[in-house]
Amino acid sequence: MAVITLTSENFEEEVLKSSEPVLVDFWAPWCGPCKMLSPLVDQVAEEKNFKVGKVNVDDEADLAEKYNIMNIPALKLFNGGAVVKESVGMIPKAKIEEFIGV
Amino acid sequence: MNDIVIIGAGTAGLSAAIYARRAGKTVLVLEQLSYGGQIINTPEIENYPGIRNISGFDFATGLYEQATALGAEVLIEKVVSIEDGDIKKVVTEEGSHECRAVILATGAKNRPLGLAREEELTGAGVSYCATCDGAFFRGKDVAVNGGGNTALEDALFLSNYCSHVYLIHRRDAFRGDDKEVQRLKDKENVEFVLDSVITALNGEDALDSVSVKNVKTGEEKDLAVKGLFVAIGQMPDNAAFAGLVELDDHGYIKAGEDCLTGTKGIFTAGDCRTKTVRQLTTASADGAVAALAACSYIG
Known part of the structure; x- marks a missing residue:
């Protein structure tokens, strides 16, 4: 499934009002572990047909603050408009799949 | 069966993979998290000779691409034990891999405070x-x-x-x-x-x-x-090899600049061994030394 770039404009529509669960990857371009994790998240999205969104915390400081981001990379799983699961730091692909339960 | 299994895909492990592949040996690198090791957290490296300035991510990616382009295989598997012998068996959570020589390049990680919560x-x-x-x-x-x-x-x-x-x-x-x-x-x-x-x-x-x-x-x-x-320092992660090689009181693998452990066919490289300077340059230098020692051991 396509990976969506999330902003404060589309976050509500794409994540909070989504009829399916969404894996949100909070990252920044200067963060090495984020750049390690990001392609793995993309692979999982593609292979498992799971909806994934990316929040660049530099561009979207309001979203980062709203969701209390204090370490990146941070993965948050949203379902029914709320965060149901969280993970911080680099994790291998198998753990991402485990995290989203596929 | 591979000639050499390298445990850890940080700077030491991937440098060893490059040297071993160039010496014509088959190489499998096992890594539990992601390639690159600790250096991926560093925004800017300015003390690696010959490279004026590079991000840790770019450095690690370059090293990974160099090793894999030379034919090293890298798998994300966590090693749980090694069965010693002329043919060694590296057991992971996912399976096992046989080889003639092993290079332990497990690195070090941030030391936690050890407090509740x-x-x-x-x-x-x-x-x-x-x-x-x-x-x-x-x-x-x-x-x-x-x-x-x-x-x-x-x-x-x-x-x-x-x-x-x-x-x-x-x-x-x-x-x-x-x-x-x-x-x-x-x-x-x-x-x-x-x-x-x-x-x-x-x-x-x-x-x-x-x-x-x-x-x-x-x-x-x-x-x-x-x-x-x-920021209270680092600690090694060698508990799985305690029965195979000698560890010091802090858990580092006892080895000198020759990267030899006391065990035949088991070599070590980088931050995981006893040493005074733990830098990118010393990690890659160890990788070369350990790989060439392993190649000459295999013959």
Whole structure:
């Protein structure tokens, strides 16, 4: 499934009002572990047909603050408009799949 | 069967893979997390000879691409044990791999404080990387724990973003450079909390304060901070190999500059072995030495 770039404009529509669960990857371009994790998240999205969104915390400081981001990379799983699961730091692909339960 | 299995895809392990492949050996690299090792957290490397400036991510990716282009295979599998013999069997959580020689390049990781709730509050105020997470604490009060150069550099870095920085250290003098200490003394928003240890991490969903105890006077107090940056050094991760090679009291694999362990066909490289300088250059140098030793052992 396509990976969506999330902003404060589309976050509500794409994540909070989504009829399916969404894996949100909070990252920044200067963060090495984020750049390690990001392609793995993309692979999982593609292979498992799971909806994934990316929040660049530099561009979207309001979203980062709203969701209390204090370490990146941070993965948050949203379902029914709320965060149901969280993970911080680099994790291998198998753990991402485990995290989203596929 | 591979000629050589390398455990760890950090700088030492991938450098070893490059040398072993160029010597014509088949190589499998096993890594539990992701290639690159600790260096991926470093925004800028400026002390690797021949490269003026590069990010840790780009350096690690370059190393990975170089090793894999030469034919090294890298698998994400966590090693749980090694069965010794002329043919060695490296057992992982996923399966096992036979080989003639093993290079242990397991690296080191950040030492945790070992306090209750530390894991739970990691990502909710507790961090091990000021350059990664410091920006999220702009305008807030934070603390750094440690007395080496990393702690001093972290405190200096954070003093540019945060309103107040406590530097908590268990002794009254620092191991790090005097120059860095002086720079911190000149900062109005940095406060030294010396002879002190952290005894508790407080806060419901996120860190609100840390409890510190003065080890000389016994005095205890709480410091209201939203962030705590732990920089109390590193620790190796060699427990799985304790019966195979000799470890020192801190868990590092006993080996000299020749990268030989006391066990035939088992070599070691990088931060995971006993050594005084742990740098990118020494990790890659070890990789070359260990790989060539393994190649000559196999013959």
